[in-house]
Amino acid sequence: MRIGFGYDVHRLVEGRPLIIGGVEIPHTHGLLGHSDADVLIHAICDAILGAAGLRDIGYYFPDNDDNFKNADSKVLLARSLELVEKEGYTVDNIDTTICAERPKLNPHIESMKQTLASILKVSVKDVGIKATTNETIGFVGRCEGIVAYAVALIKKCEC
Numbered sequence: 001m002r003i004g005f006g007y008d009v010h011r012l013v014e015g016r017p018l019i020i021g022g023v024e025i026p027h028t029h030g031l032l033g034h035s036d037a038d039v040l041i042h043a044i045c046d047a048i049l050g051a052a053g054l055r056d057i058g059y060y061f062p063d064n065d066d067n068f069k070n071a072d073s074k075v076l077l078a079r080s081l082e083l084v085e086k087e088g089y090t091v092d093n094i095d096t097t098i099c100a101e102r103p104k105l106n107p108h109i110e111s112m113k114q115t116l117a118s119i120l121k122v123s124v125k126d127v128g129i130k131a132t133t134n135e136t137i138g139f140v141g142r143c144e145g146i147v148a149y150a151v152a153l154i155k156k157c158e159c
């Protein structure tokens, strides 16, 4: 068994869809980035890659590569998992926290869990997602951005 950790942040801007955990969430603002800027999925990619002793998401899917412009981060997660599987591991479970002042994420968490579980080939109970505000403090509290943290446990395949 090996553990990995991931962190990501993206700026909130007008005129972009808000996509977190592979789910589009109705909101006045969305996350800015080269890809779809799915902050939660990016943190999870780094957690599973790190657990396998690999590099980070920006190393494999660079933000100056047009192939990844507006890329669906669900695809990046599936490709990160492939890299982890190539090292001989499967995901055991992940746990994550999203820090966002607005909008309320609670109604969307079940849908995110299902989306991520199916990509990571684990059960819904193996995907932890918590959401918290930043108590109006700092850039998250001022609604300038959203942050996500993830840890992942991976295990050697018996295959």
Ligand code: MG
Pocket (backbone or CB within 6 Å): 008, 009, 010, 033, 037, 038, 039, 042
């Ligand atoms: Mg990112």
